[in-house]
Amino acid sequence: MAETDFTMQDEMRRAFAMLSGKWKLEIMWLLNQRIHRFGELRKAIPGITQHMLTAQLRELEADGLITRTVFAEVPPRVDYEMTPKARGLGPTMEALAAWWAVHGGTVPVRPGAGRRKS
Amino acid sequence: MAETDFTMQDEMRRAFAMLSGKWKLEIMWLLNQRIHRFGELRKAIPGITQHMLTAQLRELEADGLITRTVFAEVPPRVDYEMTPKARGLGPTMEALAAWWAVHGGTVPVRPGAGRRKS
DNA sequence: CGGTATCCAAAATGATACTG
DNA sequence: CAGTATCATTTTGGATACCG
Numbered sequence: 684m685a686e687t688d689f690t691m692q693d694e695m696r697r698a699f700a701m702l703s704g705k706w707k708l709e710i711m712w713l714l715n716q717r718i719h720r721f722g723e724l725r726k727a728i729p730g731i732t733q734h735m736l737t738a739q740l741r742e743l744e745a746d747g748l749i750t751r752t753v754f755a756e757v758p759p760r761v762d763y764e765m766t767p768k769a770r771g772l773g774p775t776m777e778a779l780a781a782w783w784a785v786h787g788g789t790v791p792v793r794p795g796a797g798r799r800k801s
Numbered sequence: 802m803a804e805t806d807f808t809m810q811d812e813m814r815r816a817f818a819m820l821s822g823k824w825k826l827e828i829m830w831l832l833n834q835r836i837h838r839f840g841e842l843r844k845a846i847p848g849i850t851q852h853m854l855t856a857q858l859r860e861l862e863a864d865g866l867i868t869r870t871v872f873a874e875v876p877p878r879v880d881y882e883m884t885p886k887a888r889g890l891g892p893t894m895e896a897l898a899a900w901w902a903v904h905g906g907t908v909p910v911r912p913g914a915g916r917r918k919s
Numbered sequence: 920c921g922g923t924a925t926c927c928a929a930a931a932t933g934a935t936a937c938t939g
Numbered sequence: 940c941a942g943t944a945t946c947a948t949t950t951t952g953g954a955t956a957c958c959g
Contacts, residue, residue: 691898692830698901699826705952708817712810721921732953737922758920759959768904775900778893780809783816786886796930797952823932839941850933855942876940877939914949915933 701746704739705795706731708776714749714765715773721761819864822857823913824849826894832867832883833891839879 702708706728713719713727725736740763743749748769754760820826824846831837831845843854858881861867866887872878 691895692827694898694901695830695894696827698897699820702817703821709810709814712813725921733922734954735952738952753921756920759922761921771900771904775893775896776813777809778896779816780812782889782893783812786889787812787815794930795952796928796950798926798928798954800954843941851942852934852944853932856932871941874940877942879941912949913933914931914951916935916946916948918934 701748702772704742706735706739707743710736710739710743711748711765711769711772712776714763715770715776718762718764721763724763819866820890822860824853824857825861828854828857828861829866829883829887829890830894832881833888833894836880836882839881842881 702711709728710724713724719727721736721740724740725731725733728736740749740751744751747766750764750766752762752764754762820829827846828842831842837845839854839858842858843849843851846854858867858869862869865884868882868884870880870882872880
């Protein structure tokens with residue numbers, strides 16, 4: 684308990700904040716299974732828009748959780764992959780999913796922000 | 802894999818959504834240790850406003866994660882306590898905190914919404 | 920294919936003042 | 940003590956069009 688005496692709440696809050704975002708956890712779950720290209724993620728996550736997918740991927744990249752690899756091909760191809768750092772999140776995600784499987788029920792599914800379909 | 806074949810992503814996303822909110826995880830961490838009254842939570846969470854604390858507590862209550870007990874005393878007293886259902890989250894929170902303790906570093910600490918101090 | 924650029928709507932958070 | 944009521948501001952998410 685010396686210099687870096689962050690409390691557990693602090694640690695947790697920071698880690699959680701990094702995964703906040705409507706689609707981040709789902710993206711991480713998919714990348715935890717295997718490398719995905721942009722289009723694959725798009726198809727695997729029904730309802731997400733290009734705009735959001737791009738934005739969330741950029742944030743995850745900035746936080747050092749995923750890597751982005753661009754291939755100079757035609758047609759263009761971009762691969763997204765989890766970093767070793769992020770792979771340590773696997774157990775946490777499984778624990779959360781397991782908890783829900785036991786105690787979960789119906790969730791009101793709170794609406795997100797953004798314009799509604801006219 | 803019969804009727805209720807929710808995928809792990811689904812389970813996780815729902816559980817995660819229930820904990821979304823800038824202060825919810827921190828509140829849950831504190832309540833996981835012991836019962837707290839409103840004022841105690843306020844002092845234990847530097848930076849939170851009455852407005853936000855009330856709002857987040859109400860949502861946690863609506864999701865069945867905490868109970869609210871009002872005592873007809875003067876001065877008023879309100880206790881908040883975790884439900885048995887929520888206690889199952891302990892391991893998940895610890896796993897997340899542990900992961901951060903190992904892989905975490907500095908987080909940019911993204912700013913929140915709302916009016917800035919003038 | 921894999922983005923960016925704009926514009927816009929809605930939700931989330933915050934400051935501040937007031938109340939039983 | 941433990942809220943509620945307003946209102947301001949910021950972020951988030953989405954629609955649509957366009958680009959290398």
